[in-house]
Amino acid sequence: MGEGAAPKPPRPAWLQEYELVGKIGEGTYGLVYLARSKKLSSRGVKIAIKRFKQSKEGDGVSPTAIREIMLLRECMHENVVKLVNVHTNHLDMSLYLAFDYAEHDLYEIIRHHREKLSCSINQYTVKSLLWQILNGLNYLHSNWIIHRDLKPSNILVMGEGEEQGVVKIGDFGLARIYQAPLKPLFDNGVVVTIWYRAPELLLGAKHYTSAVDMWAVGCIFAELLTLKPLFQGLEDKSGPNPFQIDQLDKIFKVLGHPTPDRWPTIGHLPHWQQNKSLIQGHKYDNPGLHTVVQLSQKSPAYDLLSRMLEYDPTKRISAAQALEHEIVLNCIFWYSTSICSGTSIIVSVRGDRQILRYFRAEPLPGRNALVPGQPGEKIVVYPARPVDASTDFDGISSTQSSQIPSSNSAAATSASATAAPVGATARPHQQMPIVGIQRMQNTSMGTFNVNAQANIPVVPANMYLHRGPQQQQQQVHQQARRREAGNMQNTGSYQPPAKSRRM
Amino acid sequence: MAANFWTSSHCKKLLEQEDIAHVSPIDQNRGLTTEDAKIIKVHLSNYIRKLAQHAKVRQRVVATAIAYFRRIYTRKSFSEYDPRLVAPTCLYLASKAEESTVQAKLLHYYMKNFGTAPDEKVFRYEIKDVLEMEMRLLEALDYYLVIYHPYRPLVQLLQDAGLTELIQTTWALVNDSYGTDLILMYPPYVIALACIYIGCILKEKDARTWFEELRVDMNVIKNIAMEILDFYDNYRQIPEERVHAAFIKLPPRS
Numbered sequence: 001m002g003e004g005a006a007p008k009p010p011r012p013a014w015l016q017e018y019e020l021v022g023k024i025g026e027g028t029y030g031l032v033y034l035a036r037s038k039k040l041s042s043r044g045v046k047i048a049i050k051r052f053k054q055s056k057e058g059d060g061v062s063p064t065a066i067r068e069i070m071l072l073r074e075c076m077h078e079n080v081v082k083l084v085n086v087h088t089n090h091l092d093m094s095l096y097l098a099f100d101y102a103e104h105d106l107y108e109i110i111r112h113h114r115e116k117l118s119c120s121i122n123q124y125t126v127k128s129l130l131w132q133i134l135n136g137l138n139y140l141h142s143n144w145i146i147h148r149d150l151k152p153s154n155i156l157v158m159g160e161g162e163e164q165g166v167v168k169i170g171d172f173g174l175a176r177i178y179q180a181p182l183k184p185l186f187d188n189g190v191v192v193t194i195w196y197r198a199p200e201l202l203l204g205a206k207h208y209t210s211a212v213d214m215w216a217v218g219c220i221f222a223e224l225l226t227l228k229p230l231f232q233g234l235e236d237k238s239g240p241n242p243f244q245i246d247q248l249d250k251i252f253k254v255l256g257h258p259t260p261d262r263w264p265t266i267g268h269l270p271h272w273q274q275n276k277s278l279i280q281g282h283k284y285d286n287p288g289l290h291t292v293v294q295l296s297q298k299s300p301a302y303d304l305l306s307r308m309l310e311y312d313p314t315k316r317i318s319a320a321q322a323l324e325h326e327i328v329l330n331c332i333f334w335y336s337t338s339i340c341s342g343t344s345i346i347v348s349v350r351g352d353r354q355i356l357r358y359f360r361a362e363p364l365p366g367r368n369a370l371v372p373g374q375p376g377e378k379i380v381v382y383p384a385r386p387v388d389a390s391t392d393f394d395g396i397s398s399t400q401s402s403q404i405p406s407s408n409s410a411a412a413t414s415a416s417a418t419a420a421p422v423g424a425t426a427r428p429h430q431q432m433p434i435v436g437i438q439r440m441q442n443t444s445m446g447t448f449n450v451n452a453q454a455n456i457p458v459v460p461a462n463m464y465l466h467r468g469p470q471q472q473q474q475q476v477h478q479q480a481r482r483r484e485a486g487n488m489q490n491t492g493s494y495q496p497p498a499k500s501r502r503m
Numbered sequence: 504m505a506a507n508f509w510t511s512s513h514c515k516k517l518l519e520q521e522d523i524a525h526v527s528p529i530d531q532n533r534g535l536t537t538e539d540a541k542i543i544k545v546h547l548s549n550y551i552r553k554l555a556q557h558a559k560v561r562q563r564v565v566a567t568a569i570a571y572f573r574r575i576y577t578r579k580s581f582s583e584y585d586p587r588l589v590a591p592t593c594l595y596l597a598s599k600a601e602e603s604t605v606q607a608k609l610l611h612y613y614m615k616n617f618g619t620a621p622d623e624k625v626f627r628y629e630i631k632d633v634l635e636m637e638m639r640l641l642e643a644l645d646y647y648l649v650i651y652h653p654y655r656p657l658v659q660l661l662q663d664a665g666l667t668e669l670i671q672t673t674w675a676l677v678n679d680s681y682g683t684d685l686i687l688m689y690p691p692y693v694i695a696l697a698c699i700y701i702g703c704i705l706k707e708k709d710a711r712t713w714f715e716e717l718r719v720d721m722n723v724i725k726n727i728a729m730e731i732l733d734f735y736d737n738y739r740q741i742p743e744e745r746v747h748a749a750f751i752k753l754p755p756r757s
Contacts, residue, residue: 054634057606058607058608058630058634059604059606059607059634060595060607060633060634060637060638061599061637061638061641063599063602063604066596066599066600066648067599067600067602069641069646069648070600070646070648070649071649073512073646073647073648073649074510074511074512074647074649076510086641086646088638088641088642090635090638090639093634093635093638095638095641143507143510
C-alpha cells in the first residue's frame with residue numbers, strides 16, 4: 001500500500017502467531033489477509049485477518065471497526081462469522097480483526113456456476129444455504145442487530161474441514177443495534193449495495209427495520225436459483241444520497257407497481273411524494289417474478305421467495321417465520337412439481353387443504369451445504385479464494401511474505417486451478433494471481449439426507465435454460481418428514497427477560 | 504446480546520465488591536488508598552459528564568463512558584493509565600460505540616478548557632495522546648464494548664408498577680448511581696429496582712406489594728440502595744483539598 005519507502009518499524013509481537021499467506025481482499029476500510037495460525041493449539045488453521053487503517057480524518061480507530069468488533073465480540077452462532085482475535089499496531093494505529101477463514105462466498109459460488117459450469121446450483125445446496133442464512137439472520141434479528149449489507153459476497157461458506165459447507169454471515173461493518181437507536185438509522189448514510197436494497201430504503205425511509213435484511217435475502221435466494229442478480233439497477237452515484245430510480249424501475253418491472261393497497265404507508269415515504277411523476281407516472285404491468293425465477297407459482301419455494309420480496313416491510317416475512325415457512329393450498333389433489341429449487345411434497349392432507357413447507361420437503365436442508373444429500377450426486381468442486389501471495393501485512397515489515405505454503409503451490413496446476421476465476425473485473429481481488437486448492441471429495445461429511453431419493457440425476461449443465469416436463473420430478477410423500485436435520489436446531493430465539501420474577 | 508443482557512459479555516463480566524475495591528500494588532506503592540481511588544473515580548466520572556454536556560452527547564454515551572472508565576481500573580493501575588487522559592478517552596470511545604461520534608479535535612478543545620483537577624489551568628494532553636490511549640483502552644477492555652444501562656428497564660418497571668410519576672426522581676437516581684461501581688456489579692434492572700425503591704421512600708409511595716410480587720431478593724435491592732445513599736452522603740460534594748490530595752499521589756505526567 002505504498003508504504004514500502006517508509007522506515008521499517010519493529011513488528012508487533014502478535015505477528016509471531018501467524019504465518020502470512022497473502023492478500024485476499026480489499027475494501028475502503030483496508031485489506032484482508034489470509035494467514036495460518038502458528039499457535040500450538042491451532043497450528044495451520046487458516047485465519048482471515050482484516051486490517052482497519054486509522055480513519056482518515058485523524059479520528060483514531062474507525063467507528064466501523066469499533067462497531068464490527070463490538071457486535072461480533074458478543075455474537076456466538078454457527079452461522080455468524082467468528083471473530084477469533086483482535087490485534088493492534090500502535091505504530092500506525094491500525095487494528096487487525098482475526099476471523100475463522102471461509103474459503104468460499106456466495107458471490108464466487110454463483111459465479112462459478114454461471115461462468116464455469118453453466119449449470120444451476122443443486123436444490124439441496126440452495127436450500128441448505130438459504131436455511132443457514134436465515135438461521136444466522138434470525139439469531140442476529142432476535143438480538144436486535146440489523147446487518148444492513150447482506151449480499152452474496154458477504155455470505156461466506158466454509159471450505160474443507162470440520163465446518164465444511166457451513167454458512168457464515170460476514171462483514172458487520174454496517175451492522176447496527178436497532179433497539180432504541182440514539183439517532184435515526186438513516187443518519188449513518190449509505191446502506192446495502194443497491195441491488196439488494198429494500199424498496200423502503202430506495203424510497204427514502206428514515207426509520208427502518210430488520211425487514212431490509214429479509215429483502216436482501218430474497219434477492220440472494222433468487223440469485224441462487226437463476227445465477228443472476230434479480231434486480232440489477234444502475235447506481236446513481238451523484239451526491240450523497242441520490243434517488244435510485246433505475247433500481248426501483250428494475251424492481252417494479254418484475255414485481256409490478258407498488259400500490260397504497262398493497263403497501264398502505266408508502267405515501268409517507270419521501271421519494272414517493274417527491275418523485276411522483278417519475279415513479280407513479282410509469283405503468284408497469286405483467287408482474288412475473290415466477291417467470292424470472294422459473295418457479296411454479298404454487299411451489300413452496302416461490303411462495304417463500306415472494307414473501308421475502310413483499311413490498312410492505314411490515315408484511316414481509318421475518319427470518320423466524322421463513323424458517324417455519326408453510327404454504328396452505330386449497331385444492332383437492334395436488335401433484336407436486338420438482339423444479340429447480342424445490343421439490344414440493346404433500347406434507348399433510350386435511351380435507352382439501354395441504355400444507356407445504358419448503359424446508360421440510362425433500363431434499364431436507366443440511367449442515368454441509370456443499371455436499372449434496374444424494375450419495376450418487378456429483379460434488380461440485382469450488383475454486384479456492386484467490387490469494388495474492390506477493391504481499392505483506394500492510395505497514396509491517398516482514399521477510400517471509402512471498403512464500404506460499406507448498407500444498408497450495410502444488411495444487412496450482414491442478415484441475416481446480418483452471419476453474420478459478422479468470423479475467424473478472426467486478427472485484428479487485430479477482431485480478432490477483434490464482435491459487436487453487438484441490439479439494440478432498442469428502443462424501444462422509446454432513447450428509448443428512450441419506451434417506452433422500454438416490455435417483456435424482458446430476459444437475460444438467462443447461463438445466464435452468466431448458467426446464468421441461470421431463471425434469472419435473474414428481475414426488476408424493478404421504479407423511480411429513482419431521483426429522484430434524486442433524487444439529488440444525490433453531491438456536492436464535494432468545495427471549496429478553498422483560499421482567500424477571502426471580503433473582 | 505444486544506437485546507439480551509443475560510447472554511451478554513456485560514453479564515458474564517459482572518464483578519464482586521472485592522474485585523473492584525482492590526488497589527493495584529503499583530498504586531499502593533505510591534500511597535494510593537482505596538478511598539483515594541474512590542474519590543478519583545467519582546471526580547472523573549463527573550468530569551466525563553461535564554465534557555459530555557459540552558459535546559452535547561446523550562445520557563447513554565455518558566453512562567457507557569463511565570462504565571468503561573470504571574471497568575478499566577478493575578484491571579489497570581492509575582499509575583500506568585493516567586485517569587486524567589483515560590476519562591476523556593473513554594468518552595471518545597463510548598461516543599463511537601454508541602454511534603454519536605465526537606470528533607477528537609472537538610473533544611480536545613473541551614479538554615483544554617476544562618481541566619480535570621480543581622487547580623488545573625491547562626490540559627497538557629494532545630489529540631495524539633487521546634488516539635493512542637483509545638487503542639490501549641480497547642485492549643484493556645479486551646474489546647468488549649457493549650454495556651447495558653438501567654434506563655430502559657427503569658421505564659418498563661415503572662410502567663409495570665404504575666409509578667410513572669416517579670420517572671424524574673428515579674432517572675436522576677440512576678444518573679447518580681454512576682458515581683459508584685454498581686454498574687460493574689449488578690444487572691442493570693436490579694439497579695433500576697433499587698432506584699425505584701429509594702424513589703418510593705423519598706416520594707412516600709407504597710410499592711411493597713409490587714416488590715413482593717417480583718420476588719426479588721430485597722436484601723440485594725437494599726444493599727444497592729445503601730450504596731447509592733452512601734454516595735449522596737459522602738461523595739456528592741468532595742472538598743477540593745481531598746480531591747487534590749488523591750490526585751497528587753498520581754505520577755507526574757510525562
